Amino acid sequence: MMAVALPALLILPLAALSLSWGDAGLAPGDVAAWLSGDPVAAVLVGSLRAPRLAAALLVGACLGVAGAITQAVMRNPLAEPGLLGINGGAGFAVMLLIVHPTAPTGQWLPVAGFAGAAVAAGAIYALSWNGGTSSIRLILIGIGVSALTGAGIAFITAFGEVSAVQRAMSWMAGSLYGSDWTRVSVLLAWAVPALAATCLLSRELGLMAFDDDTLRGLGLRLQLMRGMMILLCTLLAGAAVAMAGPIAFIGLIAPHLARLSAKPRYLIPITALYGAMLLLAADIMARALMLPAGILAPLIGAPFVGFLLRKQTHE
Amino acid sequence: MTASDAAPLPQHRRPRWLRGFGLILAVAVLPVLALWALNVGNAAISLDRLIAAATGFDASREHVILWEVRLPRVLAGLLVGAQLAVAGAIMQAVTANPLASPGLLGINAGAAFAVVLAIALAGIDGAGTLMWFAFLGAGAAAVAVYALGSAGQGGATPLKLALAGAVLTAFLASLTTVILLRDQTTLDNVRLWSVGSLSGRPMAAVLAIGPWGLAGLAGAVLASGPIMTLSLGSDLSRALGQSIGLWRAISALMVVLLAGTAVALAGPVGFVGLVVPHMARLLVGPDYRWVIAYSAPLGAGLVVIADTALRWLSGVDIPVGVTLALVGGPVFIALVRRQGWNLR
Amino acid sequence: MSDAAGTARLRAHAISVGYRSRDVLHDLTLAVPTGQFTALLGPNGSGKSTLLRAFAGLTTLRAGEVTLDGHALSTLSRRRLAQYLSLLPQTPHAPDDLAVGDLVAQGRYPHRRLFTPWSSQDQAICNDAMRLTDVDDLAARPLGRLSGGQRQRAWIAMTLAQSADILLLDEPTTYLDIAHQLDILDLLRRLVRDQGKTIVAVLHDINHAARFADRICLLKEGRIVSSGAPRDIIQPDSLKEVFSIEATILHDPQDGVPVCVARR
Numbered sequence: 001m002m003a004v005a006l007p008a009l010l011i012l013p014l015a016a017l018s019l020s021w022g023d024a025g026l027a028p029g030d031v032a033a034w035l036s037g038d039p040v041a042a043v044l045v046g047s048l049r050a051p052r053l054a055a056a057l058l059v060g061a062c063l064g065v066a067g068a069i070t071q072a073v074m075r076n077p078l079a080e081p082g083l084l085g086i087n088g089g090a091g092f093a094v095m096l097l098i099v100h101p102t103a104p105t106g107q108w109l110p111v112a113g114f115a116g117a118a119v120a121a122g123a124i125y126a127l128s129w130n131g132g133t134s135s136i137r138l139i140l141i142g143i144g145v146s147a148l149t150g151a152g153i154a155f156i157t158a159f160g161e162v163s164a165v166q167r168a169m170s171w172m173a174g175s176l177y178g179s180d181w182t183r184v185s186v187l188l189a190w191a192v193p194a195l196a197a198t199c200l201l202s203r204e205l206g207l208m209a210f211d212d213d214t215l216r217g218l219g220l221r222l223q224l225m226r227g228m229m230i231l232l233c234t235l236l237a238g239a240a241v242a243m244a245g246p247i248a249f250i251g252l253i254a255p256h257l258a259r260l261s262a263k264p265r266y267l268i269p270i271t272a273l274y275g276a277m278l279l280l281a282a283d284i285m286a287r288a289l290m291l292p293a294g295i296l297a298p299l300i301g302a303p304f305v306g307f308l309l310r311k312q313t314h315e
Numbered sequence: 316m317t318a319s320d321a322a323p324l325p326q327h328r329r330p331r332w333l334r335g336f337g338l339i340l341a342v343a344v345l346p347v348l349a350l351w352a353l354n355v356g357n358a359a360i361s362l363d364r365l366i367a368a369a370t371g372f373d374a375s376r377e378h379v380i381l382w383e384v385r386l387p388r389v390l391a392g393l394l395v396g397a398q399l400a401v402a403g404a405i406m407q408a409v410t411a412n413p414l415a416s417p418g419l420l421g422i423n424a425g426a427a428f429a430v431v432l433a434i435a436l437a438g439i440d441g442a443g444t445l446m447w448f449a450f451l452g453a454g455a456a457a458v459a460v461y462a463l464g465s466a467g468q469g470g471a472t473p474l475k476l477a478l479a480g481a482v483l484t485a486f487l488a489s490l491t492t493v494i495l496l497r498d499q500t501t502l503d504n505v506r507l508w509s510v511g512s513l514s515g516r517p518m519a520a521v522l523a524i525g526p527w528g529l530a531g532l533a534g535a536v537l538a539s540g541p542i543m544t545l546s547l548g549s550d551l552s553r554a555l556g557q558s559i560g561l562w563r564a565i566s567a568l569m570v571v572l573l574a575g576t577a578v579a580l581a582g583p584v585g586f587v588g589l590v591v592p593h594m595a596r597l598l599v600g601p602d603y604r605w606v607i608a609y610s611a612p613l614g615a616g617l618v619v620i621a622d623t624a625l626r627w628l629s630g631v632d633i634p635v636g637v638t639l640a641l642v643g644g645p646v647f648i649a650l651v652r653r654q655g656w657n658l659r
Numbered sequence: 660m661s662d663a664a665g666t667a668r669l670r671a672h673a674i675s676v677g678y679r680s681r682d683v684l685h686d687l688t689l690a691v692p693t694g695q696f697t698a699l700l701g702p703n704g705s706g707k708s709t710l711l712r713a714f715a716g717l718t719t720l721r722a723g724e725v726t727l728d729g730h731a732l733s734t735l736s737r738r739r740l741a742q743y744l745s746l747l748p749q750t751p752h753a754p755d756d757l758a759v760g761d762l763v764a765q766g767r768y769p770h771r772r773l774f775t776p777w778s779s780q781d782q783a784i785c786n787d788a789m790r791l792t793d794v795d796d797l798a799a800r801p802l803g804r805l806s807g808g809q810r811q812r813a814w815i816a817m818t819l820a821q822s823a824d825i826l827l828l829d830e831p832t833t834y835l836d837i838a839h840q841l842d843i844l845d846l847l848r849r850l851v852r853d854q855g856k857t858i859v860a861v862l863h864d865i866n867h868a869a870r871f872a873d874r875i876c877l878l879k880e881g882r883i884v885s886s887g888a889p890r891d892i893i894q895p896d897s898l899k900e901v902f903s904i905e906a907t908i909l910h911d912p913q914d915g916v917p918v919c920v921a922r923r
Contacts, residue, residue: 151640219741
């Protein structure tokens with residue numbers, strides 16, 4: 001119970017803060033007025049702050065769960081969705097779009113981001129297939145493909161028009177600025193089934209740390225399961241990237257935080273809670289400092305890592 | 316969850332002499348590569364003119380080009396490649412994690428942050444001066460990671476170090492991005508450096524950094540035995556009488572020396588430290604003494620080829636940080652796929 | 660080979676297994692007698708583990724097929740297979756912070772569907788498995804804090820919790836001291852006698868095989884050299900052929916079980 005209580009208790013006040021605090025401060029009563037149809041509160045809370053809050057919670061949950069999947073499939077505590085090429089692919093695609101003089105931008109950036117992420121993840125899966133995949137091969141091919149997309153990004157950074165590069169960098173920093181209900185509802189329709197499916201696979205995700213022979217001996221269809229997990233991870237992390245740009249670190253740290261207290265059975269939902277909590281906190285700070293949330297996620301995460309390191313007693 | 320179990324190492328049945336012969340071959344190819352790289356450039360210089368320019372101090376145009384442009388670039392390439400690759404091999408051995416690279420000690424992020432600060436706040440320019448900021452930043456970040464990773468029980472265990480490094484790297488990268496998002500001039504000044512490039516490094520810089528790098532390489536080769544022992548895991552290495560804390564600290568120090576000076580010289584070149592040790596392991600198997608020995612010539616050769624090939628083919632000068640991944644990425648993927656059956 | 664036909668549910672029909680150019684098993688035929696304890700013996704690299712993995716449906720066969728109740732393994736789903744066959748690999752691996760009880764509970768995996776809740780019957784089966792292997796006191800302890808012997812018994816408990824009729828065990832007595840080795844072998848014996856399980860185990864100790872197994876299969880270079888009751892198999896000639904050792908065979912004065920004394 002502790003495991004659920006901690007992140008949930010942290011989320012509630014943060015959510016209240018996120019709704020009521022801003023250029024025009026609102027008392028909790030005014031937030032409630034939004035629900036009863038007050039027009040001013042409706043604009044401020046209903047169409048600006050509430051969708052941003054929803055986006056932060058959803059994207060954070062997606063990132064955390066995608067991280068938990070990556071760490072399980074790759075059998076590596078340092079793995080994060082970026083290793084599946086998600087961030088590199090999305091970043092490269094978006095950068096191409098931004099520095100291209102005639103290409104449309106605006107609402108196409110999320111589409112390009114998701115497409116780039118999906119293509120990179122698909123390429124990694126396909127290239128590591130050799131009568132089946134394995135954790136180590138996925139990791140190594142992931143490194144190789146990420147190096148290629150990284151080279152593309154580096155090339156554009158070095159030679160693109162400097163103001164376009166800066167715009168691309170601000171997208172790549174990751175931000176929830178400008179979230180609206182349309183995009184949130186698309187994300188909701190997309191991410192919730194994937195999150196639910198991942199929860200149903202909790203048992204199998206926990207088993208991934210066992211060796212291959214034992215797993216198959218237990219009746220697990222290993223290749224099918226790995227493929228499905230990578231697909232889910234791509235859907236979740238890809239959707240998060242499309243919504244908010246690549247936000248690093250939450251996918252790495254949320255599963256570790258959840259593991260401190262959660263029973264293996266509940267690891268996925270609790271990871272989602274921690275991810276949501278971390279990104280919400282980062283976004284509140286981002287609004288205060290007028291910076292992208294992606295930049296602040298590591299700042300928020302650092303104290304938790306300190307705590308994690310203290311708890312880490314065995315190797 | 317132990318990281319070491321994530322990386323089953325391939326089995327090799329190749330004869331012993333082949334490894335030694337291969338190493339000699341890899342080292343012997345380097346001078347040839349260097350000669351080729353010296354011969355490539357905007358100004359066409361024939362080989363006999365090149366030799367004349369190298370031997371005679373005639374202050375001719377060829378002489379200046381050779382000694383002030385091409386030679387420092389080739390030397391820097393060889394050094395940077397060997398240093399980063401060996402540093403990466405040490406990191407992967409000590410952490411027993413295939414995802415470890417010198418960057419994990421915060422070296423690249425620290426160097427980048429220091430350089431960006433120097434440009435943005437103090438308006439410092441010129442590769443020669445920035446170099447020292449980069450080295451200081453790299454060293455300070457590594458010390459901070461080590462201090463953070465040693466906190467709590469059990470000292471600096473690999474997983475704790477890695478997590479601490481990941482945190483500090485993300486943290487510093489964030490701060491760097493904050494500055495660059497607000498300061499377009501600095502972004503314009505720093506972006507070529509931040510990709511990793513070998514062009515325009517003065518000979519004086521190479522000569523100032525070179526000895527440190529060579530000392531680091533020599534140290535790594537000498538210490539490759541204990542590092543191999545360390546890679547077997549803490550229980551086994553302790554049982555073999557190794558002082559784990561001491562050797563972890565020595566390894567970290569060597570990584571800082573090797574990768575810190577490399578970053579100072581060429582900027583944060585990411586690919587070599589991560590991938591070349593894997594290439595070496597795919598070629599010679601899990602014995603880190605051989606992996607370290609092979610990493611040096613492989614890394615040096617790869618960087619020089621990546622830096623020269625595109626200029627040779629098309630005359631376009633692309634930063635080595637980009638071409639490295641373009642050249643090395645597909646090679647690496649092919650290697651992994653070829654050796655795939657070993658990586659169960 | 661004089662296998663009692665009709666009493667063998669698990670059979671290998673002329674199977675060949677190989678990696679690249681090297682054949683590990685050649686044209687091997689073997690029927691595993693149901694309700695008996697079969698020990699696979701042979702020198703290192705003779706293909707014992709590969710044969711065991713082939714019986715578990717874990718290797719790609721170059722030729723031939725392995726059948727369970729007349730169905731080729733390749734036609735059965737992994738889950739179904741796991742309900743009949745459980746495998747203990749030579750070096751199984753699980754996270755160090757996993758508690759013994761949780762490890763054993765994973766053995767119920769093939770019996771549970773997506774929405775099947777954990778039942779009291781599942782728990783009872785796990786408890787039985789832990790009691791049989793004498794790890795019931797350790798249920799809450801993480802694997803990383805067990806001795807080698809305790810860990811091995813925890814894994815065997817997981818294999819038992821799978822409640823499969825056929826157990827395939829790859830060197831189940833490694834890491835164990837002599838008393839625990841005998842405990843485990845005695846447990847396997849009892850499983851066969853009391854619960855009618857069928858067991859195939861790769862063993863290294865000829866004398867253990869002679870004492871506890873109903874049948875012994877001697878393998879060399881991917882072929883079966885001989886198979887049958889211990890008394891017929893543990894002979895100086897066959898041991899010399901398979902292991903290249905000079906051995907004298909004595910008989911235990913108490914029960915007449917053959918004892919191999921290797922001299923070179």
